[in-house]
Amino acid sequence: MRLSLAGRAENAIQARILVQLRDEGPLSKAQLADRLQVSRTTVAAEVARLAEMGLAQEAGPAASRGGRRSTLVDLSQEIRFVGISIGATGLSVGVTDGRLSVLATRFKACDIRQGPEAVLAVALALVREVLHEVGVDKPMGAGIGVPGPVDFHRGVSVSPPIMPGWDGYPVRDAVSRELGCPVVLDNDVNVLAVGEQHAGVAKGAQDFLFVKIGTGIGCGIVIDGELYRGVNGCAGDIGHIRVEEFGPTCACGNSGCLEAFSGGAALARDATAAARSGRSPALAALLEERSELTAADVGIAVSQGDAQAVQLIRDSGRHIGEVLAGLVSFFNPGLIVIGGRVTGLGHALLAEIRGVTYRRSLPLATGNLPIVLSELGDEGGVIGAARLISESVYSP
Numbered sequence: 278m279r280l281s282l283a284g285r286a287e288n289a290i291q292a293r294i295l296v297q298l299r300d301e302g303p304l305s306k307a308q309l310a311d312r313l314q315v316s317r318t319t320v321a322a323e324v325a326r327l328a329e330m331g332l333a334q335e336a337g338p339a340a341s342r343g344g345r346r347s348t349l350v351d352l353s354q355e356i357r358f359v360g361i362s363i364g365a366t367g368l369s370v371g372v373t374d375g376r377l378s379v380l381a382t383r384f385k386a387c388d389i390r391q392g393p394e395a396v397l398a399v400a401l402a403l404v405r406e407v408l409h410e411v412g413v414d415k416p417m418g419a420g421i422g423v424p425g426p427v428d429f430h431r432g433v434s435v436s437p438p439i440m441p442g443w444d445g446y447p448v449r450d451a452v453s454r455e456l457g458c459p460v461v462l463d464n465d466v467n468v469l470a471v472g473e474q475h476a477g478v479a480k481g482a483q484d485f486l487f488v489k490i491g492t493g494i495g496c497g498i499v500i501d502g503e504l505y506r507g508v509n510g511c512a513g514d515i516g517h518i519r520v521e522e523f524g525p526t527c528a529c530g531n532s533g534c535l536e537a538f539s540g541g542a543a544l545a546r547d548a549t550a551a552a553r554s555g556r557s558p559a560l561a562a563l564l565e566e567r568s569e570l571t572a573a574d575v576g577i578a579v580s581q582g583d584a585q586a587v588q589l590i591r592d593s594g595r596h597i598g599e600v601l602a603g604l605v606s607f608f609n610p611g612l613i614v615i616g617g618r619v620t621g622l623g624h625a626l627l628a629e630i631r632g633v634t635y636r637r638s639l640p641l642a643t644g645n646l647p648i649v650l651s652e653l654g655d656e657g658g659v660i661g662a663a664r665l666i667s668e669s670v671y672s673p
């Protein structure tokens with residue numbers, strides 16, 4: 278069993294070296310000195326200190342650029358981060374190296390409504406499995422995403438509408454105690470947004486929105502390359518923007534919220550109604566088979582050419598597009614990424630969202646605005662959660 282050393286950057290130069298190595302891979306000391314605008318002597322001293330702390334290591338001579346040969350620096354091969362991404366109906370966990378490449382991962386169906394003790398026990402059992410698989414006792418840190426509002430500074434969930442029993446539960450401290458390492462907690466949408474920024478279609482994007490359409494709907498906001506959480510951590514909670522005054526009742530208690538029209542639970546509800554009323558033969562057949570319909574079943578009915586299922590997706594996409602058009606006018610993003618389980622509904626949903634968003638926004642804002650589906654799947658949450666804890670370890 279290898280043991281990762283505990284530690285974190287001691288100053289801003291060390292932090293910048295670690296982030297460069299995470300995002301760019303091994304660099305020579307000369308390259309680091311150029312990028313950080315500091316002397317090679319300073320780089321050499323800080324790299325030596327990072328090596329003592331088990332965070333970086335020398336990795337042989339760099340290719341010569343003429344003149345004095347420089348030495349390559351890499352992140353320590355011993356660094357291991359854990360990423361835990363908890364959704365409403367399932368959770369993913371994984372272990373990454375210091376550059377956030379996923380080394381081992383697991384997914385398990387799990388209902389968030391079982392409460393924090395039961396759900397975290399499932400997550401921690403999977404974490405121990407993946408740690409064992411890669412031969413690590415104690416990770417350097419862990420990141421967690423949960424599907425509801427989070428007080429980022431206190432590391433607790435706050436009044437989550439779809440998570441009974443989680444209000445005020447000290448998720449961060451409980452997991453930190455179990456794993457014996459520092460932990461950060463954030464909402465799942467923020468976690469997915471930074472995962473996308475690190476390894477997905479938003480790689481390198483500075484100003485973008487990540488819209489998660491799962492059981493709930495939320496939006497991660499990245500401004501100037503940094504996640505924007507708002508004063509209380511609930512920025513981007515777009516699922517509760519009202520789209521129609523006399524709409525269905527939402528899990529939050531209000532009526533007509535976007536989530537109550539277009540979230541995964543709303544789609545399942547409407548699909549069941551369509552099946553029972555006889556309007557959709559394909560959904561009726563699926564309901565007979567499984568006794569309960571999910572949003573994914575709407576996708577299956579669409580692939581069978583069921584007109585009512587297509588209409589459900591169109592209505593859902595239209596409401597999402599209307600809200601996004603408002604966000605585009607307000608925020609002027611360079612990219613919108615759509616992710617979450619409902620993206621299994623794929624291009625029918627995306628086409629409707631795009632159509633409405635482009636039609637309802639000013640041409641200047643959408644002239645060069647890609648709206649694309651995430652391609653990361655379950656790994657996005659793991660990478661994002663690992664990235665959040667790396668931000669903490671790789672900062673002074």
Ligand SMILES: [Zn+2]
Pocket residue numbers: 516517527528529530531534536537
């Ligand atoms: Zn609501």
